[in-house]
Amino acid sequence: AVVSTQSTGGTPVVLYAIFGYMLFALILQATMPGPRAEGPVTPKGNVPVYKDNGFLCFLVTIASFVGLTVYLKQQGLTPTIVYDRFDEVLVTLTLFSLVFCAVLQFKGYFFPSSSDHGSSGNLLFDFYWGTELYPRVFGLDVKVFTNCRFGMTIWPLLCLIFALKSYELHGFVDSMWVSCFLQMVYFTKFFWWEAGYMRTIDIMVDRAGYYICWGCLVYITGFYTSVSLYLVNKPVHLGGPLSAVILVLGVLSIAINFLADKQKQDIRASDGKCLIWGKPAKVIRAKYVLESGEQRESILLASGWWGVGRHFHYVPELLLAFFWTVPAGFENLMPYSYVIFLFILLTHRTFRDDEKCGAKYTSFWETYCKLVPYKMIPGIF
Numbered sequence: 001a002v003v004s005t006q007s008t009g010g011t012p013v014v015l016y017a018i019f020g021y022m023l024f025a026l027i028l029q030a031t032m033p034g035p036r037a038e039g040p041v042t043p044k045g046n047v048p049v050y051k052d053n054g055f056l057c058f059l060v061t062i063a064s065f066v067g068l069t070v071y072l073k074q075q076g077l078t079p080t081i082v083y084d085r086f087d088e089v090l091v092t093l094t095l096f097s098l099v100f101c102a103v104l105q106f107k108g109y110f111f112p113s114s115s116d117h118g119s120s121g122n123l124l125f126d127f128y129w130g131t132e133l134y135p136r137v138f139g140l141d142v143k144v145f146t147n148c149r150f151g152m153t154i155w156p157l158l159c160l161i162f163a164l165k166s167y168e169l170h171g172f173v174d175s176m177w178v179s180c181f182l183q184m185v186y187f188t189k190f191f192w193w194e195a196g197y198m199r200t201i202d203i204m205v206d207r208a209g210y211y212i213c214w215g216c217l218v219y220i221t222g223f224y225t226s227v228s229l230y231l232v233n234k235p236v237h238l239g240g241p242l243s244a245v246i247l248v249l250g251v252l253s254i255a256i257n258f259l260a261d262k263q264k265q266d267i268r269a270s271d272g273k274c275l276i277w278g279k280p281a282k283v284i285r286a287k288y289v290l291e292s293g294e295q296r297e298s299i300l301l302a303s304g305w306w307g308v309g310r311h312f313h314y315v316p317e318l319l320l321a322f323f324w325t326v327p328a329g330f331e332n333l334m335p336y337s338y339v340i341f342l343f344i345l346l347t348h349r350t351f352r353d354d355e356k357c358g359a360k361y362t363s364f365w366e367t368y369c370k371l372v373p374y375k376m377i378p379g380i381f
Contacts, residue, residue: 025149037195054194080165108132130209151216162228175236175327182250182324250323260305260313276304286364314346
């Protein structure tokens with residue numbers, strides 16, 4: 001679905017690339033095997049069910065891209081046409097997302113997938129926020145597609161495309177490849193842990209409207225990839241020692257983030273009966289009530305990394321983003337736009353998380369906050 005600038009002109013190639021990839025991603029989402037995974041119970045009492053095939057889809061996608069690139073290069077073509085026509089990519093995705101979100105809004109009104117739907121009474125707000133929490137079309141979860149199979153998969157593909165463009169223009173540049181490597185480690189961790197992502201605020205709280213869908217289709221594509229895009233035209237030569245230091249610190253950051261997420265998964269899998277850092281896990285069994293009046297229970301972990309801060313796992317995620325950005329140097333502020341945005345996003349999310357959990361768990365959350373008084377950094381925040 002990707003051809004060279006010499007053989008075709010303009011927008012049709014972009015359309016083939018975008019919609020060809022979307023079809024490919026949908027086929028993988030539907031056909032790749034994976035174990036059953038469940039999301040958290042919704043306020044309406046529904047339990048979303050997923051096929052946990054994200055890691056396999058990611059591997060097949062990257063392998064297919066590498067194979068396609070080798071084939072195109074043998075034909076004198078290149079997938080970096082996407083870089084050359086990136087403005088057209090963003091315009092096309094923006095227009096598509098507007099139509100896509102309008103269709104989802106209509107679907108939520110008349111053909112909802114579950115009882116977790118509704119209208120605010122304001123058409124414009126419904127378009128922005130969405131009308132369904134877990135919309136599905138032909139059995140495929142829409143947010144799995146927009147958030148994971150498109151947004152979080154197109155990002156590594158663009159990272160590789162921009163790195164290849166840099167190589168075509170400048171040869172090997174260590175800053176680009178250090179940044180690209182750290183990002184690829186992050187993506188690998190994300191898809192390995194994808195079932196855990198289905199329990200985050202993006203999925204549990206945010207409906208499938210413009211806010212989430214445009215963000216995953218367009219904002220991730222155009223903004224999250226900005227460091228790699230910048231490095232194509234602004235190569236920086238780091239040298240071996242500095243490259244090694246950045247790589248080690250970046251990998252350490254993602255390792256801490258992974259271990260923090262793993263502690264929470266281990267707690268759920270063992271019903272709170274496991275060791276954290278060599279000691280019995282400190283947990284709170286928090287009861288909450290669904291809209292139907294049915295009482296449920298969740299486990300709140302208050303030891304390990306989750307005893308350091310209620311949202312400590314955001315700290316290594318921010319550090320990792322900094323380490324894959326710092327190879328760009330300090331000549332311009334632009335490549336740090338994503339790090340600044342992520343800092344604001346995650347800081348704000350700690351307040352959203354606390355508000356949601358406080359309303360859900362009431363006195364149990366108050367007890368938890370006394371055990372873990374800081375949001376992210378002990379003694380600071």
